[in-house]
Amino acid sequence: MFENLPQPLRDVVDHFSKLPGLGPKSALKIALYLLEIPEHKVRSLGESIISLRENLTICERCGGFADRSPCDICLDPTRDDSKLCVVSDWDGLMLFETTKIFKGRYLILGGLLSPLEGKNPEHLRIGLLKKRLSEGKVQEVILALGSTKDAELTESFLRDLIVSNYPHIQLTRLAQGIPVGLELKYVDHESLKQSIRYRQKL
Ligand SMILES: [Zn+2]
Structure with a gap:
């Protein structure tokens, strides 16, 4: 052309x-x-x-894009250290921030497990997640990975990991309302707010 x-x-x-x-x-x-x-x-x-x-750098604490590391969100003293929201990608974090409803911390996995695309746990920031959880401050992990097949697989992997290594940590996932097969970034703000507010125990 x-x-x-x-x-x-x-x-x-x-x-x-x-x-x-x-x-x-x-x-x-x-x-x-x-x-x-x-x-x-x-x-x-x-x-x-x-x-x-x-x-632009990658924040050493959350794995997000930032102009310094740790990033402003990780350094913000007004945020709740006891809640950690796990998202697959940075745009998921941005989405949560626009709702202004979540005031905890984040961890960006850097993708989802995907057998078809050859994405295994070693391609995700599992080590960083373990490090955060081992610090002992996190009491609730909110899995906000969407509802695609890869998201479900990743959620199940993380659930096993957290239940067996950090049994005191409460695990939640976003409330239903996110249509099956939908990536988090396509969920509208109001539905997202509702799904955080009414998140479910795993
Ligand atoms: Zn950060």
Whole structure:
């Protein structure tokens, strides 16, 4: 597609069309837009992309993206250390934060177990989770992994791990109301609030 594009334009279109959610047509649209806006804005965009890789770090406590480690959420003294919400990805954390209903801490697993994709426990932040639980402050672990098959598998793995190693910790999961097969990020805010408020014991 677009073989006749001048090389600099084709380079940009090639890059953009590999981004999630973009195909060649939208990539070309964005590239042409970049030619229309003032040069300093394009420069600033380019610099922010480089800065993203150079200055963004992964928090050593929760595994989330941050500009420092530990991140602001992990350092916030007003948060409840006794509640730990386990999510698969960082966008799950962001989703919880927008509801403003959860004031505990987080741990981001870095994905879900998936036999089909070859994702095993060693690909997830299980070590980090064990470290957090071994500190002795957490009294409740809320599993907020969604309701896909991979989420169920991961939930069952974590339940076994926690029940056998940390029997004093209460385990809960988000209340039903999240439709089966749905990833957490597609759940609307009101349903999410309700599912945290009425979370169920495991
Ligand atoms: Zn953190």
